[in-house]
Amino acid sequence: MELESIKKIYAGYSNIYDALFKRFFFPRIKHAITYMDIKPGDRVLDVGVGTGLSLTEFPHHCKVVGIDLSTAMLRKAKDKIRTQRLNHINVMSMDAMRMSFRDDAFDKVFISHVVTVVPDPYKLMSEVRRVCKKGGQVVIVNHFKSSNKVVEIVEKLINPVCKKIGWRSDLCLNEFINRSGLNVRQKYMLKKLDFWHILFATNEK
Numbered sequence: 001m002e003l004e005s006i007k008k009i010y011a012g013y014s015n016i017y018d019a020l021f022k023r024f025f026f027p028r029i030k031h032a033i034t035y036m037d038i039k040p041g042d043r044v045l046d047v048g049v050g051t052g053l054s055l056t057e058f059p060h061h062c063k064v065v066g067i068d069l070s071t072a073m074l075r076k077a078k079d080k081i082r083t084q085r086l087n088h089i090n091v092m093s094m095d096a097m098r099m100s101f102r103d104d105a106f107d108k109v110f111i112s113h114v115v116t117v118v119p120d121p122y123k124l125m126s127e128v129r130r131v132c133k134k135g136g137q138v139v140i141v142n143h144f145k146s147s148n149k150v151v152e153i154v155e156k157l158i159n160p161v162c163k164k165i166g167w168r169s170d171l172c173l174n175e176f177i178n179r180s181g182l183n184v185r186q187k188y189m190l191k192k193l194d195f196w197h198i199l200f201a202t203n204e205k
Contacts, residue, residue, distance in 0.1 A: 018051055018076070026053055028141045028190055029112050032198050033057040036139055042107040045131065047096050047124075048114035052077030055086055065106075066091040067099070097123045101131045108132070109203075112141045113196075116171050125180040132203040138182055140199040144173035173197060 033054060038044060040061040046054055049066030050073045058064045066089065068074050077091045094100060097118060109132045115121040132138060177184050182201035189197055 018053065022053060025113060025141075028196050028198060029054045030057050031190060032112070032139050032141050033110065035200070036108055036110065036137060038062045038108060043105065045101075045106040045109045045128075047109060047111045047128065048117065049074070049077055049091055052080040052091070054110065054112060055080055055089055056084060058086075058089065060088050062088060064089040065101075067094040067096060069093065069095055097127055099127045099131055103130055104133045105131045106133065106136065108137045108139070110139050113143075115140065115142050115176065116144075121171065121176065122179050125182070129181055129203055129205065134203060134205040136203045138199075138201045138203055140201070141196060142171075142199075143195050144171055144176065144197055 034057065036044075038059055038061075042062040044058060044062050044064045046058075046064055046066040049055070049068050050070070052066065055064070055066065055077065066077060068077070068091070071093050074091050074093055080086065081089050081091065096114065097120060109128050111124075111128065115124060118124045128138060173187070177187075177199075180201075181204075182199075183204045184199050184201045186200040187197055
């Protein structure tokens with residue numbers, strides 16, 4: 001998908017995103033952030049922060065920067081920051097494949113439901129590795145193509161539809177891990193039958 005298409009799709013979602021997706025996405029977001037072991041003073045990057053579903057889960061003893069391509073979604077995130085007094089968090093509009101941050105700017109990076117949205121997931125991961133410190137933690141929550149052959153066929157069939165509503169369904173987990181350059185320490189699902197994987201990785205430069 002092209003960036004302008006993504007902007008339009010998620011601008012349309014901005015007012016209904018939480019109502020549509022919170023019950024599906026939030027449990028995994030909460031779990032992943034809880035187990036990130038964020039230490040006092042850590043600088044954390046939240047890639048694809050969207051409307052800010054993740055923001056209340058970050059401890060106040062760290063500094064968080066959230067980025068997203070959609071200014072409409074970010075308005076919702078800024079409302080949460082203001083009303084809930086999340087003074088340790090700042091959000092800004094930015095293309096995750098072309099970040100303006102310096103090298104090694106963050107101790108940890110959190111990426112939720114983004115790698116199958118951006119036009120080039122490997123360009124995204126190259127930027128993530130650049131801005132994350134050596135030995136820093138990268139945590140990813142995302143859907144990947146099922147290893148079940150029947151489900152895989154269905155995913156291939158519905159992939160054109162998925163692209164129209166904002167993501168792709170055909171990204172292979174093992175291929176993504178091999179090409180991302182990350183050292184994945186853990187990969188699992190919260191349920192035996194789930195659509196989303198959680199990955200805990202170390203950034204090795």
